[in-house]
Amino acid sequence: MLNIxxxxxxxxxxxxxxxxxxxxxxxxxxxxxVGGKNANLGEMYQKLTANKTGKNGGQIKVPYxxxxxxxxYRHFIKSxxxxxxxxxxxxxxxSHNIPQLEEKGQLIRQAILAAPFPDDLAESIKLAYADLxxxxxxxxxxxxxxxxSSATAEDLPDASFAGQQExxxxxxxxxxxxxxxxxxxxxxxxxxxxxxxxxxxxDHFQIAxxxxxxxxxxxxxxxxxxxxxxDTDTGFKNVVLxxxxxxxxxxxxxxxxxxxxxxxxxxxxxxxxxxxxxKNLGSKEKKLVYSSEGSRPTKEVTVIDADRNRFVxxxxxxxxxxxxxxxxxxxxxxxMDIEWALDGENKQLYIVQARPETVQVKKDLNVIEDFVLQxxxxxxxxxxAVGKKIGxxxxxxxxxxTQISDFRPGEILITEITDPDWEPIMKMASAIVTNAGGRxxxxxxxxxxxxxxxxxGCGNATSSIKNGQNITVSCAEGETGKIYDGLLKFKVNxxxxxxxxxxxxxxxxxxxxxxxxxxxxFIPNSGxxxxxxxxxxxxxIKVHPNALLYYDKLRDEAVKxxxxxxxxxxDSRVDYYVKKLAFGIGVLASAFYPKxxxxxxxxxxxxxxxxxxxxxxxxxxxxxxxxxxxxASRYYDPNFKKAFALECxxxxxxxxxxxxxxxxxxxxxxRTPEEGKKVLEEMEKNGLKKGKKVIKQTxxxxxxxxxxxxxxxxxxxSNMMQVxxxxxxxxxxxxxxNDLTQLTLG
Numbered sequence: 001m002l003n004i005x006x007x008x009x010x011x012x013x014x015x016x017x018x019x020x021x022x023x024x025x026x027x028x029x030x031x032x033x034v035g036g037k038n039a040n041l042g043e044m045y046q047k048l049t050a051n052k053t054g055k056n057g058g059q060i061k062v063p064y065x066x067x068x069x070x071x072x073y074r075h076f077i078k079s080x081x082x083x084x085x086x087x088x089x090x091x092x093x094x095s096h097n098i099p100q101l102e103e104k105g106q107l108i109r110q111a112i113l114a115a116p117f118p119d120d121l122a123e124s125i126k127l128a129y130a131d132l133x134x135x136x137x138x139x140x141x142x143x144x145x146x147x148x149s150s151a152t153a154e155d156l157p158d159a160s161f162a163g164q165q166e167x168x169x170x171x172x173x174x175x176x177x178x179x180x181x182x183x184x185x186x187x188x189x190x191x192x193x194x195x196x197x198x199x200x201x202x203d204h205f206q207i208a209x210x211x212x213x214x215x216x217x218x219x220x221x222x223x224x225x226x227x228x229x230x231d232t233d234t235g236f237k238n239v240v241l242x243x244x245x246x247x248x249x250x251x252x253x254x255x256x257x258x259x260x261x262x263x264x265x266x267x268x269x270x271x272x273x274x275x276x277x278x279k280n281l282g283s284k285e286k287k288l289v290y291s292s293e294g295s296r297p298t299k300e301v302t303v304i305d306a307d308r309n310r311f312v313x314x315x316x317x318x319x320x321x322x323x324x325x326x327x328x329x330x331x332x333x334x335x336m337d338i339e340w341a342l343d344g345e346n347k348q349l350y351i352v353q354a355r356p357e358t359v360q361v362k363k364d365l366n367v368i369e370d371f372v373l374q375x376x377x378x379x380x381x382x383x384x385a386v387g388k389k390i391g392x393x394x395x396x397x398x399x400x401x402t403q404i405s406d407f408r409p410g411e412i413l414i415t416e417i418t419d420p421d422w423e424p425i426m427k428m429a430s431a432i433v434t435n436a437g438g439r440x441x442x443x444x445x446x447x448x449x450x451x452x453x454x455x456x457g458c459g460n461a462t463s464s465i466k467n468g469q470n471i472t473v474s475c476a477e478g479e480t481g482k483i484y485d486g487l488l489k490f491k492v493n494x495x496x497x498x499x500x501x502x503x504x505x506x507x508x509x510x511x512x513x514x515x516x517x518x519x520x521x522f523i524p525n526s527g528x529x530x531x532x533x534x535x536x537x538x539x540x541i542k543v544h545p546n547a548l549l550y551y552d553k554l555r556d557e558a559v560k561x562x563x564x565x566x567x568x569x570x571d572s573r574v575d576y577y578v579k580k581l582a583f584g585i586g587v588l589a590s591a592f593y594p595k596x597x598x599x600x601x602x603x604x605x606x607x608x609x610x611x612x613x614x615x616x617x618x619x620x621x622x623x624x625x626x627x628x629x630x631x632a633s634r635y636y637d638p639n640f641k642k643a644f645a646l647e648c649x650x651x652x653x654x655x656x657x658x659x660x661x662x663x664x665x666x667x668x669x670x671r672t673p674e675e676g677k678k679v680l681e682e683m684e685k686n687g688l689k690k691g692k693k694v695i696k697q698t699x700x701x702x703x704x705x706x707x708x709x710x711x712x713x714x715x716x717x718s719n720m721m722q723v724x725x726x727x728x729x730x731x732x733x734x735x736x737x738n739d740l741t742q743l744t745l746g
Contacts, residue, residue, distance in 0.1 A: 015030070015033055016033065016071065017071065018033075018069055018071065019068065019069055019071060019072040019075070019120075019121055019124040019125075020066055020067070020068060020069065020072070020124050020125070020127075020128045021033065021034055021038075021042075021066065021067045021069055022042075022064075022065075022066045022067075023038075023041055023042045023045040023046070023062070023064055023065055023066065023067075024042065024045060024046055025042065026038060026039055026041075026042030026043075026067060027039065027042050027043045027046055027047070028040060028042075028043040028332075030042060031152060032070065032152055033067075033069055033070055033071070033210070034067040034069055034070065034150060034210040034212075035067075035070065035149075035150030035151050035152045035208075035209065035210040036150060036151070036152075036355060037148060037149070037150035037210075037212055037353060037355070038067040038150040038210050038212045039150075040353070040354045040355060041062060041065070041067075041212060041214070041353070041354075042067075043331075044060060044062050044328065044331075044351060044354060045062045045064065047331060048060040048062070048327065048328065048331060049061060049062050058327070059324075059327075060324050060327065060328070060351055061348060061349065061350045061351065062350065062351050062352070063214050063215040063216070063217055063350055063352060064132070064135065064136065064214070064215055065132065065145065065146075065212055065213050065214030065215055066128050066132060066212075066213050067150065067210050067211065067212055067213070068125060068128075068181055068210060068211040068212075068213065069210050070152050070208035070209065070210045072121050072124070072125075072210075073185055073188075073208045073209045073210065073211075074208055075118060075121055076115070076117060076118060076121060076185060077112075077185075079118045080115035080116070082111060082112060082115060083205065085108075085111055086108050086111075086189070086204065086205075087204075087205070089104050089107050089108055090104060090108075090194070090204060093194070093198070095194065095195040095198040095199065095424065096424070098404060098405040098407075098424055098425065099405050101191050101194065101195060101424060102191055102405070104194075105189055105190060105191040105194055108186075108189040109186040109187075109189055109190070112182065112185055112186040112189070113182060113183065113186050115182075117178060117182070122178060125174075125177065125178060125181065125213075126174045126177075126178075128213070129143070129145075129174060129177055129213065132145070132213070132215070136215055140173075141172070141173070142172070143172065143215075144170050144171065144172050144215075144216040144290075145171050145172075145177065145213050145214060145215060145216055146167065146168070146169050146170075146171070146212070146213075146214045146215075146216050146352070147167065147168040147169075147171050147177065147180040147181060147184055147211060147212070147213055148167040148168075148184070148211065148212045148214070148353075149166060149167070149184040149187055149188070149209055149210075149211055150209070150210040150211060150212055151188065151207055151208070151209050151210070152207055152208045152209075152210065166183060166184055166187040166190070167184075167250065168180040168183065168184065168297070169216065169248055169250065169288075169297060169298055170216060170220070170290050170291075170297035170298055171297060172297075176297070177213065181211050181213075184209065184211045185209055185211070187209075188207070188209040189204075190420070190421060191421050191423075191424060192420050192421050192422070192423035192424060195423060195424040195427075196423060199427070214352065217341035217342075217343045217350045217352060218343045218344050218345045218346075219247065219248050219249060219341035219342055219343060219344065220247055220248050220287075220288070220289040220290045220298075220344070221289075221343070221344025221345055222246075222341070222342035222343050222344030222345075222347075223244055223245060223246050223247070223312045223313065223341075223342040223344075224244070224245070224247065224248060224249035224252060224339070224340065224341040224342065224352075225242060225243045225244040225245060225249065225252045225259055225260075225312075225339070225340060225440075226242075226243045226249075226252055226253060226337070226338070226339055226340075226440040227240060227241065227242045227243070227321055227322075227325045227337075227338040227339075227340055228240070228241045228325075228335070228336070228337055228338070228357060228440065229266075229325045229326065229328070229329040229335045229336045229338070229357070230335040230357060230360055231263075231360075231518050232357075232359075232360065232386075232439055232440065232444070232448065233385070233386060233387055233388065233439065233448075233479075233518075234360075234388070234518040234519045234522075235360035235361075235363050235365070236518035236519075236521060236591070237266075237335060238265060238266050238267055238590065238593070239263050239264060239265055239266060239277070239518075239590070240263070240264045240266060240269075240321075240322040240325045240326060241261070241262075241263055241439070241440070242261070242262040242263070242264070242313070242318060242321055242322065242325075242340075243259040243260065243261055243282075243438050243439070243440045244259050244260045244261075244262070244282075244311075244312035244313050245257045245259035245260065245282060245284050245287065245312060246284055246287040246303055246307055246312060247286075247287025247288045247289050247301075247303075248287070248288040248289065248298060248341075249339055249341060249352070250288050250298075251286060251287060251288050251300075252438070252440065252441070253339070253440075253441070253442060254417060254419075254420075254437075254441065254442050255417045255418060255434060255436055255437025255438070255441025255442050255443050255444070255456060256286060256288075256417055256436055256437070257282065257283070257284050257285060257286055257287070257436060257437070257438075258282045258283045258284065258285075258384075258436055258437060258438050258456075258457035258459075259282040259284060259312075259438045259440075260279070260280065260281055260282040260284070260311055260312050260313070261278070261279075261280045261282065261438060261439065262276060262278065262279050262280075262313065262318045263276070263277050263278035263279075263587070264276050264277065264318060264319065264322035265277045265586070265590045265593070265658060265659075265660070266322075266326050267593060267594075268593075268658060268659030268660060269319070269322055269323065269326060270326065271659055272659075273657060273658055273659030274315060274319050274657050274658070275586075275590075275657075275658045275659055275660075276315060276318055276319065276322075276583075276658070277583060277586035277587050277590050277658060278514075278583045278586070278587055279311060279318075279569075279579070279583060281309075281310075281311060281568060281569045282438060282457075283308060283457075283459070284303050284307070284308050284312070285302065285303055285308065286300055286301070286302060286303060287300070287301060287303050288300055289301055309568040309569060310568070310569050311569050312342075313342070317342070317349060320349055321340055321349060324338075324340075324349075324351060325338055328351070328354055332354075332356070334356055334357070334361065335356070335357040335360065335361055336354050336355065336356060336357060337354070337355050337356070337357045337358075338351060338353065338354045338355075339351070339352050339353035339354075340352065358449065359445075359448040359449050360448075365522060366496055366497045366498040367494060367495070367496050367497070368494070368495045368496075368497065368522060368523065369388075369389075369492060369493070369494050370388075370476075370492070370493040370494075370495075371388060371389050371390045371474075371475075371476040371490060371491075371492055372476065372490060372491050372492075372493060373390060373472075373474050373476055373477065373488060373489075373490045374488070374489040374490055374491060375488050375489050376484070376488070377472070377484040377485050377486050377488050378484065378485040378486075379482050379483070379484060379485075380461075380464045380465050380471065380483045380484065380485055381433075381455075381458045381459070381460050381461050381464045381465065381482075381483050382455065382458060382480055382481060382482045382483065383433075383434075383455045383456055383457040383458035383459070383461070383480075383481055384438060384439050384444075384455065384456050384457045384479060384480070384481060385453070385454075385455060385474075385475035385477075385478065385479055385480060385481030386439055386443075386444040386447050386448060386453065386454040386455065386456060386475060386481070387447065387448060387451075387452070387453050387454065387475050388453075388475055388476055388519060389451075389452065389453040389475055389476065390453060390472065390473065390474050390475065390476050390490045391412065391430040391431030391452055391453045391472075391473045392412070392430065392431070392470070392471065392472040392473065392487050392488070393410050393411050393412045393430045393431070393470070393471070393487075394410075394411050394412065394468055394469070394470060394471075395411070395412050395414050395433075395465045395466065395467060395468065395469045395470075395471050396408070396411040396412065396413060396414060396467065396468075397414045397415070397462055397465070397467045398413060398414070398415045398422070398425075399415070399416070399462070401419060401421055401422070404421075404422055404424075404425050407425040407428065407429075408428070409428040410428070410429075410430050411428070411429060411430065412429060412430055412431045412432070412433060412471060412473060413425065413426060413429045413431070413432045413433065414433045414434075414461055414462055414465050414467075415433075415434055415435070415461075415462065416434065416435045416436060416462060417434055417435070417436050417437055417441070417442070417443065418432065418434060418437075418441075418442055418443040418446065420442060423446060426443075426446055426447070426450065427450055429450075429452060430452060430473075431447075431452055431453045431454060431455075431473035432446075432447050432452065432453075432454040432455075432456075433454070433455050433456075433458060433461045433465070433473060433483055434454070434455075434456045434457070434458065434461065435457075435458055435459055435460065435461050435462055436456070436457060436459075437456040437457055438456060438457055439456065441456055443456050444456055453473050453474070453475040453481070454473075454475070454481075455473055455475065455481030455482070455483060456481075458483070461483065464483075465483065469485070470485075470486055470487050471483055471484060471485060471486070471487075472484040472486065472487060472488040472490070474488075474490075476490075478513055478515030478516050479515035480515070497523075497524065500524060502524050506526035506527075507524075507525060507526055508525060508526050508527050508528055508529030508530075508598075509523075509525050509527070509528050509529065509592075510528070510529060510530045510531075510532075511528055511530075511531050511532070511588060511591075512531070512532040512534065512535035512536075513535050513539070514536065514540075514583075514584045514587035514588055517587060517588055517591035517592075518587075518591050520591065521591040521592060525592065525595070526595060527592050527595030527596045527597060527662075528588065528591075528592050528595075528596070528597040528598060529598055529734065530598060530600055530666075530734060531585070531588045531589075531597055531598065531599045531600065532600055532603075533581070533584075533585070533599065533600060533601060533602045533603075533647070534602060534603060534604055534608070535584075536580075536581055536584030536585065537581065537602060537604070537612070538608075538611075538612065540580050540583075540584055541566075541576075541577055541580045541581060541612075542566060542612065542613055543563055543566060543576075543577070543612055543613040543614060544609060544612040544613060544614045544615035544618055544619075545577055545642075545643035545646055546614070546617075546618040546639075546640070546642075546643055547559070547563065547612070547613060547614025547615065547617070547618065548563070548567075548573040548574055548576065548577050548614075549573075549574065549642055549643060549646075550618075551563065551573055553617075554614055554617060555617065556614070556617070559613055559614050562613055563613060563614065566613075574646065577646050578646050578649045578650050578653070579650075579653075581646070581647065581650035582649075582650040582651075582653040582654050582658075585599060585650060585651065585654045585663070586653075586654045586658050586660060589654055589658075589660040589662060589663045590658075590660060592662070593660060593662050594662050595662060596662050596663075596664055597660075597662055597663050597664070598664045598665070598666050598711055598734065599651070599663055599664065599665050599666065600665075600666045600667075600668050600713065600734075601631075601635070601644070601647055601665060601666070601667060601668060602634075602644075602647060603630060603631050603668040603669060604630065605622075605625035605626065605628065605630050606619045606620055606621075606622045606625045606628055606629055606630070607619075607622070607625045608625075618639075626739075626742070627743070630668075630669050631667070631668040631669025631670065631713075632667050632668065632669055632670040632671065632675050632676065632678075632679050633669070633671065633675065635667075635678075635679045635682050635683075636675075636678040636679060636681070636682050641682055644682060644686075645682075645685075645686045648682075648683055648686035648687065648688045649686065649687075651663065651665060651688055652686075652687050652688060655694055655708070656694050661694060661706055664708070664709040664710070664711060664731075665683075665688070665708070665709075665710055665711070666710070666711040666712065666713060666734060667679050667710065667711070667712045667713065667730070668713045668715070668736070669713065669715060669716065669739070670712050670713065670716075670719070670726075671716055671718055672718060672722075673722060673725040673726055673728070673729055676712060676726065676729045676730065677729060680710065680729065683710070688708060689708065690708055690709070690710045690730075690731070691707050691708060691709075692707065692708045693706045693707055694706045694708075709731040709732070710730055710731055711730055711731055711732040711733065711734055712726055712729075712730040712732075712733060712734075713733075713734055713735075713736045713739075714726075714733045714734065714735045714736065714740065715735070715736030715737075715738075715739035715740045715743070716739070716740065716743055717740070717743055717744050719733070719740075720740075
């Protein structure tokens with residue numbers, strides 16, 4: 001038989017007849033030949049990297065490799081007469097009959113694994129593997145590759161097929177490679193893949209499987225993760241969301257670990273700013289690494305405490321990945337779902353997969369759906385919210401695959417992590433709750449596609465929720481999802497904005513919670529008239545600023561332990577306060593960019609500050625905190641001005657490092673013009689001079705004013721009585737009607 005293997009240097013190959021195609025021979029139009037995954041790898045390798053062929057040199061790095069084509073798969077299936085056998089087995093399948101689905105899927109996979117490779121196909125694969133070693137200048141015996149399935153109906157704009165087929169890492173040698181490819185072929189008929197195709201009316205025999213064979217990135221010694229070029233929960237398109245964990249990437253994708261999460265703001269990133277607007281430390285208890293034990297190519301190990309308690313990526317690496325994500329999105333012209341890896345040996349970042357994002361892009365942004373919980377109950381556990389919906393029903397705990405046939409429609413799936421084989425029952429669930437995983441894990445991706453709420457990374461869901469217990473899963477209260485005891489009342493408000501006519505008067509929002517602002521940004525608005533710091537400090541920082549500045553003076557050892565836990569991953573306790581505050585402010589400002597956002601500096605009263613960690617040791621006891629030590633009077637006071645300096649540092653970061661020049665600031669509870677001048681002096685000492693210009697990164701910044709504007713709250717009778725004097729000091733006023741009414745009547 002004709003050996004149709006061609007090396008990558010032969011450009012006269014008939015691609016439709018090839019068993020092997022290299023990454024520089026395929027592009028995004030090649031999905032029928034090599035599937036979505038391989039087509040995108042070839043597209044990026046040719047168009048976005050500085051590869052050796054010299055085409056369109058870019059900065060993105062994609063490990064080189066080749067595709068075993070869909071033609072090769074069909075040749076394998078027909079040569080062993082498997083097509084006839086598969087059709088017979090699937091003839092009377094009911095995909096909702098879980099035991100029957102399991103039985104038939106197992107029969108097909110066993111038949112595929114037992115069938116021999118045709119000689120010409122086996123020889124083609126061996127020759128390609130040897131050629132890859134030569135191209136990479138690595139001995140064939142030490143060439144480690146990743147083997148990933150790439151279905152011809154995979155990674156389409158309207159169907160993700162997330163986790164449908166298998167991947168095999170650290171594959172070495174011809175025998176192991178052939179086995180991995182055959183296992184990949186068999187994974188086209190996993191239970192979940194069969195069920196998924198039936199539910200979406202894909203013909204089993206119209207879909208073929210290609211396989212990518214790609215040089216491994218030594219992320220077992222480094223890190224890996226997933227990157228989306230939008231916010232996966234709201235569809236907000238101006239951010240890049242990055243998840244990161246130690247070791248090989250399978251644990252992030254499958255949700256075995258709770259990874260770090262970073263967010264970068266694209267509009268100012270493209271202007272040259274280091275616009276990281278959020279960083280959250282994941283627990284990262286485990287990692288997947290290379291194994292030398294027997295025939296197992298990988299193994300699970302425990303992550304040491306030092307690595308669990310630090311961020312996986314540096315700020316420079318976060319910016320590099322986000323820049324690559326934005327470039328890939330621009331190239332494809334649509335939001336993307338990307339996998340990346342950090343090589344622990346050469347310290348280089350690589351892109352190892354890219355596919356279209358398929359959930360948020362299908363949403364009708366004219367329709368705003370708002371789930372509202374109407375009562376509260378006992379919180380059983382909580383984790384990262386996926387979506388904004390509420391689901392309820394009976395909890396069904398599943399510990400392993402032997403229990404999935406007992407699952408019933410409408411129940412809530414409670415488990416450690418979701419296994420891709422469980423997708424037939426996931427589509428019957430009213431919600432999903434997992435102990436492990438992040439917002440880009442398998443459970444999160446599938447729940448979004450199914451349109452059901454999920455709470456992931458709870459840690460203790462399987463121990464705090466009883467099997468059969470009636471529960472309510474709420475993802476409608478921000479980024480933290482909560483599982484409540486009982487079936488709580490809730491309602492769904494729907495608004496269609498298609499024919500909405502904005503009022504003539506500009507309407508600005510009042511916001512506080514960074515977790516909700518991306519969702520709010522879709523509501524017609526003219527910006528944010530009041531963004532409150534208090535919520536960020538109370539809910540995210542949780543510590544009194546003086547308890548961080550004067551940590552050594554704290555007498556309560558229990559408070560010290562709590563502070564030590566919170567500040568993990570940051571350079572210092574002060575760095576923790578400044579960065580966490582800057583991230584919260586940054587998210588608020590980015591949600592409405594380039595429309596103005598007016599941030600009010602902290603306006604806690606003494607009793608509210610005392611409720612923060614360590615606060616009781618630094619706050620006086622006032623009979624009436626309403627008219628006590630609050631607002632402007634704190635900022636120049638020797639007992640608080642160092643704490644106010646931290647707020648100023650956070651604002652500087654947001655404006656000057658993140659590039660969010662739409663941010664303005666406002667002084668609360670300023671009693672006299674003289675007090676206003678004292679506050680402005682303190683601000684100037686800390687780099688926030690009213691009218692100060694920011695050095696713009698590019699000409700693209702010209703659409704925004706670069707001068708710092710400072711407003712004042714008009715909430716005390718003296719503000720109104722001396723309005724002309726206050727107007728000489730500040731750029732504008734905002735009426736605080738609540739306090740002003742109380743103080744006037746009082």
